[in-house]
Amino acid sequence: MLKLYYSPGACALASHIAFEEAGADYEAVKIDLKKGEQRTPEYLAVNPAGVTPALETDQGVLTENAVIMPWIADKHPGTNLVPTDAFERARMNAFNGWAGASLHPALSRLMFSRPPLEGEAKDAARKLVNDKLALAEQHLLKGPFVMGDQYTVADGYLSVFTRWCRQTGILDARTYPKLNAHLDAVQARPAVQRALKAQGIELVGG
Ligand SMILES: N[C@@H](CCC(=O)N[C@@H](CS)C(=O)NCC(=O)O)C(=O)O
Numbered sequence: 001m002l003k004l005y006y007s008p009g010a011c012a013l014a015s016h017i018a019f020e021e022a023g024a025d026y027e028a029v030k031i032d033l034k035k036g037e038q039r040t041p042e043y044l045a046v047n048p049a050g051v052t053p054a055l056e057t058d059q060g061v062l063t064e065n066a067v068i069m070p071w072i073a074d075k076h077p078g079t080n081l082v083p084t085d086a087f088e089r090a091r092m093n094a095f096n097g098w099a100g101a102s103l104h105p106a107l108s109r110l111m112f113s114r115p116p117l118e119g120e121a122k123d124a125a126r127k128l129v130n131d132k133l134a135l136a137e138q139h140l141l142k143g144p145f146v147m148g149d150q151y152t153v154a155d156g157y158l159s160v161f162t163r164w165c166r167q168t169g170i171l172d173a174r175t176y177p178k179l180n181a182h183l184d185a186v187q188a189r190p191a192v193q194r195a196l197k198a199q200g201i202e203l204v205g206g
Contacts, residue, residue: 012053017156020191069153
């Protein structure tokens with residue numbers, strides 16, 4: 001049985017959404033980051049990096065949303081969660097790489113630094129986040145979905161981060177109309193709502 005390790009509302013939600021969109025058979029295992037469960041010997045034996053998500057498969061463990069999500073899509077052919085054209089797929093991978101390596105760290109620094117950032121450091125972190133959101137709004141998000149008309153795993157991934165932004169009041173509706181419409185469209189999907197319910201978290205309204 002495929003086993004997805006996740007923490008509610010954290011970035012593993014992207015892989016959780018991909019599982020629900022694929023109609024897959026899997027088990028979701030909660031890791032409470034606030035309690036430090038990602039650093040227990042049991043979890044470090046699964047993922048020595050001590051982060052979620054991790055996915056146990058019968059071939060071994062996969063990590064990184066940008067890898068797990070297309071793998072889920074490949075294992076469930078016909079679910080149309082990745083582009084079939086090689087170039088379009090590469091572009092989706094590029095988006096996911098950017099989300100994981102650029103957007104996510106910028107958001108984490110602004111939102112989750114301990115101790116919390118203050119003063120100039122906070123202003124700089126906030127500007128960096130706004131620059132990245134502007135890049136997505138103006139260039140990366142084709143609309144209505146990341147890749148245009150086709151919903152792909154990149155959409156669940158983007159929505160995890162725009163949810164965080166909306167929750168912290170930085171997804172301004174006038175500055176980021178496309179990102180807001182995108183988040184609403186993603187959250188309206190039954191598969192996404194099933195993943196949220198499974199994690200015990202709510203839709204984030206605008
Ligand atoms: N690039 C990785 C990021 C994984 C990651 O940083 N996960 C966070 C939650 S969003 C985590 O588990 N943090 C726990 C910690 O740093 O202690 C991915 O997409 O899978």
